[in-house]
Amino acid sequence: MLTTPDRVREYMGLTSSEAPDSQLNDYIERAQREFLNDVAIYVRDDTLTGNIDGLNCTFLLTYPHVADRNFDGTVDVNDITVYKWGKAGSLDLREEVAVSTFYPEYGVVILSEAPASTYDVITATYYYYPREIDHDLVPEAVACLAAFYYVMREYLLIPERLSHGAYRFSHARPYMVLLDQYYRIRDILLGKLHTKGCHSEPELIRTELK
Secondary structure (H helix, E strand, O other), X not given: OOOOHHHHHHHXXXXXXXXXXXXXXXXXXXXXXXXXXXXXXXXXXXXXXXXXXXXXXXXXXXXOOEOOOOOOOOOOHHXXXXXXXXXXXXXXXXXXXXXXXXXXXXXXXXXXXXXXXXXXXXXXXXXXXXXOOOXXXXXXXXXXXXXXXXXXXXXXXXXOEEEEOOEEEEOOOOOHHHHHHHHHHHHHHHOOOOOOOOOOOOOOOOOOOO
């Protein structure tokens, strides 16, 4: 698991006795699922590009930047499932094939064996990010979302204003700060990719007054 209970507790300011691992792990798993479907895009049976001739093992995905769907901290062969189809669309003639090497950032898949020319199509099922992301931010985003879910469970039913005799208490839904932080990190991950380039000297577009 990429995000740890300790990381979640840091955002809440709670101790392990106040928020034990056994409880937080459930919320981390929920947050991981939600993050994956929030940030990544699911592709089922993407048709891969490459010759199916009994010799070729290298195929290309339609979409690069494959996501770490099992949240083990590494995007590898366990994050993609590849099939060879005896006839496209026929599940009875579909077989899963082993992947020997995978380059997720480029969408390159190298199979353990070259599919015979009798197969109709090679497909893959996976999640991908719409752009290259900073993977170091993923545990932070998941931790914020898990912390939000945990605090919501513990404190959602507490009214914003309480009274006890002459005493009055109020709070401003502090748990929303956790959700706002999650959205902030998510927006950073999905923001536009900026590249540094060279440009020529600007040209004078009108005559300067003298």
